Structure formats: C-alpha cells, structure tokens
Amino acid sequence: MSDVLLETRSLSKSFGALAASRDINFKLEAGARHALIGPNGAGKTTFINLLTGVFLPTQGQVLLKGRDITTMEQSARVKLGIARTFQINRLFRGLSVLENVYIAVAERLGAGNQMMKPAGMRKDIVDEAMRLLDMLKLSNDAGHRVSELPYGRQRLVELAIALGLKPDVLLLDEPAAGVPSAESHIILDAVAALPKHIGVLIIDHDMDLVFRFAQRITVLVGGAVFAEGTPKEIGADQRVRDVYLGQAHHG
Amino acid sequence: MTMPAQQVTPGLSGHPAALALINRHRVRAWEPLPWIIAIAFYFAFPNHLGFGTDLLVTILFALSLDLALGYAGIVTLGHAAFFGAGAYTVGMLAHHGIWTEPISGLFLAAGVAALIGFASGLILLRTTGLTLLMLTLCTMALLEEAANMGEKYTGGFDGLPNLPIPPLFGLFEFNPLYPRVQYVYVLCVLFVCFVFVRTLVYSPFGQSLTGIRENVLRMRAVGAPVNWRLVTCYTISAAIAGIAGGLWAQANAYVNLSTLGLDRAATVLIILVLGGYGRLYGAFIGAVVYMALSHFLAKVYPTAWQLGLGLLLMLIALFARNGVLGLWDQLTSRFIGKRGPT
Numbered sequence: 001m002s003d004v005l006l007e008t009r010s011l012s013k014s015f016g017a018l019a020a021s022r023d024i025n026f027k028l029e030a031g032a033r034h035a036l037i038g039p040n041g042a043g044k045t046t047f048i049n050l051l052t053g054v055f056l057p058t059q060g061q062v063l064l065k066g067r068d069i070t071t072m073e074q075s076a077r078v079k080l081g082i083a084r085t086f087q088i089n090r091l092f093r094g095l096s097v098l099e100n101v102y103i104a105v106a107e108r109l110g111a112g113n114q115m116m117k118p119a120g121m122r123k124d125i126v127d128e129a130m131r132l133l134d135m136l137k138l139s140n141d142a143g144h145r146v147s148e149l150p151y152g153r154q155r156l157v158e159l160a161i162a163l164g165l166k167p168d169v170l171l172l173d174e175p176a177a178g179v180p181s182a183e184s185h186i187i188l189d190a191v192a193a194l195p196k197h198i199g200v201l202i203i204d205h206d207m208d209l210v211f212r213f214a215q216r217i218t219v220l221v222g223g224a225v226f227a228e229g230t231p232k233e234i235g236a237d238q239r240v241r242d243v244y245l246g247q248a249h250h251g
Numbered sequence: 252m253t254m255p256a257q258q259v260t261p262g263l264s265g266h267p268a269a270l271a272l273i274n275r276h277r278v279r280a281w282e283p284l285p286w287i288i289a290i291a292f293y294f295a296f297p298n299h300l301g302f303g304t305d306l307l308v309t310i311l312f313a314l315s316l317d318l319a320l321g322y323a324g325i326v327t328l329g330h331a332a333f334f335g336a337g338a339y340t341v342g343m344l345a346h347h348g349i350w351t352e353p354i355s356g357l358f359l360a361a362g363v364a365a366l367i368g369f370a371s372g373l374i375l376l377r378t379t380g381l382t383l384l385m386l387t388l389c390t391m392a393l394l395e396e397a398a399n400m401g402e403k404y405t406g407g408f409d410g411l412p413n414l415p416i417p418p419l420f421g422l423f424e425f426n427p428l429y430p431r432v433q434y435v436y437v438l439c440v441l442f443v444c445f446v447f448v449r450t451l452v453y454s455p456f457g458q459s460l461t462g463i464r465e466n467v468l469r470m471r472a473v474g475a476p477v478n479w480r481l482v483t484c485y486t487i488s489a490a491i492a493g494i495a496g497g498l499w500a501q502a503n504a505y506v507n508l509s510t511l512g513l514d515r516a517a518t519v520l521i522i523l524v525l526g527g528y529g530r531l532y533g534a535f536i537g538a539v540v541y542m543a544l545s546h547f548l549a550k551v552y553p554t555a556w557q558l559g560l561g562l563l564l565m566l567i568a569l570f571a572r573n574g575v576l577g578l579w580d581q582l583t584s585r586f587i588g589k590r591g592p593t
Binding site: 113 | 263264266267268269271272273274275276450451453454455456457458459461462464465466468469470471472473474475476477480
C-alpha cells in the first residue's frame with residue numbers, strides 16, 4: 001500500500017508579496033490517514049485550495065496518481081477522485097438535506113445533464129443519498145432545509161456531500177470545527193468507516209482528534225513544511241512543541 | 252467500493268423525505284386549475300380575448316425568466332432582448348415575404364433567440380451580480396439600437412406593421428379584432444412550453460441549477476461544470492422568451508421597438524418578483540396580478556396608475572420577499588403546520 005495518490009512538488013503560491021505556500025513537497029499515499037496541522041495563517045486551507053484547483057499555484061506541480069493536474073479545472077479534478085469539505089459550511093442552504101446529497105451523487109454519476117427525466121425517478125441516486133444520510137445519522141433530518149439545522153448537523157451534511165462523490169482522495173478542512181463534542185464522534189466514526197484504500201488528509205486544531213486519527217502528520221508553518229513524521233515523532237519534536245503545540249495548549 | 256451501507260436498508264426509500272423527492276414531479280390536484288381558468292376565460296370573456304392573449308404571452312415570457320432567474324439564479328435585466336429577437340425574427344421574415352407560416356415561425360424565433368442567448372451567455376455568464384445585470388442590460392440596448400438603426404430591415408422606430416400571417420394550418424385565420432384563434436393558439440403553445448419547463452426544473456439538471464443558485468462554490472466542488480450548465484439554461488430560457496416574442500408578433504400582426512425595451516424587461520422582472528420566483532406558478536400569478544391591476548388602475552386613475560403599482564411593489568419587497576406565492580406558503584404553513592421545502 002505505498003501507491004502515491006496525491007503528490008506536490010515544490011508547490012508555491014503568492015498573493016502579491018504574501019507567500020501563502022512555500023515550496024511544499026507532499027505525498028499522500030493510498031490508504032493514508034494524514035493530518036495537516038499548523039498555527040493560524042500557516043497556509044493550511046490555501047494548500048487545500050491549491051490541491052483542489054480553487055487557486056492555481058505560482059510555482060510547482062500537483063500530481064494525482066502520477067498525472068499532472070496542476071492547471072486542471074476544479075470540476076475535472078473532482079471527476080478524477082478528489083473531494084473536499086470546507087472549513088466554513090458551504091451548503092445549498094435553501095434546499096433539503098436530501099437534495100444536498102442528491103446533487104453530489106447525481107454529479108458523480110453524470111446525471112446532472114439529464115433534463116427529461118424527473119429527479120425522483122433516479123431511485124438509484126435517492127437511495128444512495130439516503131444510505132449516506134443514514135450512515136451519518138442524518139436520516140431524521142433528510143427532509144429539513146439545511147438552513148434550519150444546527151451548525152453541528154450542517155457539518156455532517158458537508159461530510160455527506162463529500163462522501164457522495166466516492167473520492168479516492170478526501171480532504172477534510174476542520175471537519176469537526178463547531179460540532180458539539182457530544183456529536184463529533186459521529187464524524188470520526190464516519191471517517192473511520194471510510195473504505196481503506198482512499199487517502200484522507202485532515203486539517204484540524206483538535207490535537208486529540210489529530211493524534212487519534214493520523215498515522216502521519218505534516219506541520220505547516222508560515223506556508224512551508226516545518227516538520228513531518230509519525231504522531232510519535234511529531235509529539236516528541238521539541239521545535240514543533242515550541243512553535244505550535246505549546247501555543248495550542250494555552251489557546 | 253466497500254461502503255458498509257451498500258445493502259439496501261429497508262424503509263429508507265420509504266422515508267418521508269425520500270418519498271417527497273420521488274413524488275415531487277407528480278401532478279398535484281390543483282395544477283389543472285390555471286388551465287381550466289384559462290379555458291373558462293375564453294368562454295366567459297369573448298370580448299377580452301385580446302387582453303387574454305397578451306396575458307398568456309406575458310406568462311410565457313415570465314416563465315422563461317423564471318428558469319434563468321428563479322432556478323439558476325442568473326440575475327438579468329435584459330431578458331427582453333430574447334423576446335424582441337423572437338418578435339423581430341417573425342416580423343422581418345413575414346414582412347419581407349421570406350417565411351410566414353406561424354408554427355415553424357416560432358421555431359425560427361426560438362432558434363434565433365437561443366443563438367443570441369448562447370453567444371452572449373458564453374461571455375456574460377462568467378460574471379455575476381451587478382456586473383452581470385449591467386451586461387445583460389447592455390446586450391439588450393445594443394439589440395434595440397440595432398433594430399432602431401436597421402430601418403431598411405426592421406422598420407426602425409416605427410417597426411413593421413400589418414404583418415401577413417397566414418391562417419393556422421391553412422384553416423384558422425388570425426383576426427386582430429376578434430382574437431379567438433390567437434388566444435387558443437397562444438394557450439396551446441404556452442401549455443407545451445410549460446410542460447417542457449416543468450419537466451426541466453424537476454429533472455436532475457433542474458436540481459443542479461438550484462444547486463448553482465444556492466452555492467456556486469460548492470457546486471464546483473462537487474464537480475459540476477457550472478459555466479456550461481448556466482449557458483445551457485440561459486440558452487433554453489432565451490429560446491422560450493423568443494417563442495413568447497414570436498407569439499406576440501403573430502398575435503398583434505406587428506412588431507416594434509417596445510418588444511426589445513427596458514420597459515418590457517423590467518415589467519417581466521416585476522411580474523416574477525410579484526408572483527414569486529423559482530416556483531413555476533409565480534409567473535402565472537404575477538402576470539395575472541400585474542396585468543389585472545394595471546388594467547384596473549389605468550381605468551380608475553388614468554394619470555397616476557403606476558403609483559399604485561409602485562406602492563404594491565414596495566409592499567411586496569418589504570413584507571413578502573417571495574412574492575404572492577411565498578406569502579401563501581407562509582400563511583398556510585402557519586395554519587396547517589410547518590412543512591419541509593418542496
């Protein structure tokens with residue numbers, strides 16, 4: 001299991017004078033459970049945006065399964081198997097929870113261009129969306145408008161949409177942020193139940209979560225890779241403790 | 252895939268939310284009502300069929316806008332560009348003796364409007380919000396000016412009067428004084444177009460349009476070709492607006508610059524907001540309320556009838572953001588109890 005799914009080579013992104021990402025070399029292997037940590041403003045979300053094609057890098061390359069996707073459009077990358085969740089919910093707020101997931105599944109199956117058949121007649125899509133909601137304990141909310149749900153439940157819809165794309169690479173940007181701790185286990189359980197072969201990269205501030213989840217951790221500081229290693233190595237690294245873990249324990 | 256939930260859990264597809272989605276496109280009991288009223292109108296008001304025809308054309312035009320604005324969230328103030336394109340296509344072809352047959356004329360009107368919608372959409376739909384609003388307005392202004400200046404072909408400011416429109420199927424003559432044929436003809440075309448739009452908005456494509464309206468960023472993140480979808484929707488919407496314009500030219504047997512103006516574009520927008528956008532029947536309610544009201548107010552206050560409309564609009568904007576139908580939903584949900592989105 002050492003197939004590299006996603007790789008970046010000296011990836012850099014500048015916004016004017018601000019270097020948000022600097023020379024990042026990163027590998028995500030099939031089946032990996034990888035965490036990306038770093039203080040606020042370290043460029044974690046920028047890195048996700050570079051991987052998914054929201055921004056184009058100033059320099060460097062992004063490779064998916066060995067294929068150069070550096071300049072590929074966002075939607076094309078999704079088709080190749082990269083899915084993400086957003087740090088701040090980006091949902092179809094006026095639509096029902098079920099419709100939210102339906103849209104994702106429909107796009108994956110290429111049904112989004114289907115015009116002459118009612119959406120409800122695609123029972124395969126409805127069923128799959130319902131199964132996903134059931135798995136995330138959301139089926140009781142399936143008929144509710146997303147905007148009516150508490151924030152924590154909305155986070156689960158974020159995850160459900162991403163899972164509806166059946167990705168090979170899943171990028172989770174602080175999936176548990178804003179979720180009451182009583183419910184965060186649902187998200188962790190769902191992540192733990194993902195198919196083994198997919199590579200998961202998680203960004204989070206919750207060190208308990210990160211150290212429990214990750215087999216490998218990358219620490220980003222000032223847009224550059226500061227350290228990388230197993231949770232044990234990172235936990236023992238005095239420099240990391242100084243710049244990051246020390247702060248986090250106070251904050 | 253080795254998703255643990257692969258086996259169908261019984262009861263899930265029987266979940267109320269799943270059933271709501273599965274049955275969403277079914278015809279509801281009240282849906283024949285507008286059509287029954289339209290047919291009753293024909294018999295009840297034989298002397299007002301001119302007004303009725305105009306009303307049906309306006310409904311069709313508003314329906315086309317609903318597809319773009321209400322469903323896909325394309326904010327446009329230039330939709331009359333397509334109405335006018337359809338009207339002038341029918342008008343110019345008939346006036347110059349090139350093509351006069353009404354039904355195929357509508358297809359041509361739709362085609363020309365769709366072409367303009369497609370070409371302008373490719374460029375315009377990269378923008379959003381105020382920029383998009385201004386650009387749609389500019390597109391319409393350019394067309395209007397072209398129609399104004401191309402006097403030789405378009406009749407310029409005076410338009411093209413007395414269009415020779417041959418009888419429908421060679422049998423039913425269009426009579427401008429007693430527009431019975433026009434009324435039935437327009438009603439049939441409206442019905443066909445409505446069934447088409449209704450099918451479209453309940454399809455996965457229609458669902459994806461609402462996704463774009465609700466959150467473009469997320470729509471891109473689920474892999475949807477957002478721009479392409481928008482262009483497709485805009486083109487279809489333009490084609491239907493073109494059909495409405497073509498009908499207008501045929502029913503009135505003339506075409507003039509009013510088909511292309513800001514007045515018409517703004518009116519149809521007001522109608523849709525008044526009725527409620529993104530809900531199919533908002534076009535019907537809005538057109539009926541607007542046209543009946545302006546008809547009535549113009550009789551009672553010939554000099555200041557627009558004042559009444561203005562006040563009504565302010566009330567709608569302040570207290571009923573989703574138009575008359577939205578207000579209706581609010582009231583029924585208050586009395587019957589809360590319901591999920593439809």
